[in-house]
Amino acid sequence: MTQRIPIVENILNANDRLAEENRARLEAAGVFSINIIASPGAGKTSLIEQTLPRLKDKLRVATVDGDIATSLDSDRAAAAGAGAAIQINTGGDCHLDAVMLRGALDQLDLTQFDLLIVENVGNLICPANFKLGTHKTVLVASIPEGDDKPYKYPGTYRGVDALIVNKIDLLPYIPFKMDYFQRGVRALNPNVAAFPLSCVTGEGLDAWINWLTQHATHNMI
């Protein structure tokens, strides 16, 4: 496998340069941006569906949704009130990269938005390695995935700025040791902003909305 390493590094270097360009474009337009990553089915799109109506009349929001196939996610974002909802189909690639985000930014008049929400491809590994140029990375974990995930995916948990712990409404039905989960998170990422919540019941959403609104309105980058 050794011979692959230089190639991957070259790709990552090129990606990082493009990510910096994306960041500069977003900042020039005054747009705060987040990159949401998660396992398939952890609830990225549900979180966006619950978030958009709560930002109405406060922030103008655009979404970019990455998927292997279909426009199911951007359809849901548009229905939830996104000012623009762009779908990227990677066609097989297991993550978004800075080139793909640049293509999406080309389709937006950034001056018309305050917040850009990027929903990455459902994958707990690869998206963590590719910067997009967004300001904050948000990981959506979920109770049914199990309490051992920080231990098994340390690189992903280490690199994020905010951690949503979704589906807390299922805690009564699933063996999930919150102490064990939290110990793993704190060991890897002691300063992460953590938001246990449920996109079904709405419990815990206020704290997340406050965090997001604070960052987007005061450019707390």
Added chain:
Amino acid sequence: MTQRIPIVENILNANDRLAEENRARLEAAGVFSINIIASPGAGKTSLIEQTLPRLKDKLRVATVDGDIATSLDSDRAAAAGAGAAIQINTGGDCHLDAVMLRGALDQLDLTQFDLLIVENVGNLICPANFKLGTHKTVLVASIPEGDDKPYKYPGTYRGVDALIVNKIDLLPYIPFKMDYFQRGVRALNPNVAAFPLSCVTGEGLDAWINWLTQHATHNMI
């Protein structure tokens, strides 16, 4: 991105050749083998924990567990009665490949086993692209992931021989349209062997155990 394609193809070709060698070794020793793939937390390890005791006195089983980090999974497989439980830490790679499996086979006396269960890295995309040399690929889906996953990950659903639909005990608590899910599965993979079950309650496990035992004992390859 175009310039990456030839490199990836070369890697896949080399991988396929090694996968064929792995297959030949397994068949020479009379070992039936499955490759289990799934999202993080869908229940691969729980399935293995529930499967091994039910195969006791019938089949001699070895497991190979792939993870980014930790030996949590192989510890659980060993505790559940695997005759041998080998952990592969990929160190960041988002899937197992044929080279990694070859390294694991080198550590096993294959003549001592009837069944090899390979648990791939938790990822719904990348493992589908790398053959290992195993006889059957088993996808573990789970109710909390949502009913849209066949539509969003068509390549993965198309390529598998058996589909476990795990965590059916959570159906009363989660909006999951089984009809919609099944329509997606059947459109992509009409002949897949499907097993709705719960590793918590044990419901549905018998049909899965029968399928696995039939294939392993009669070399239904």
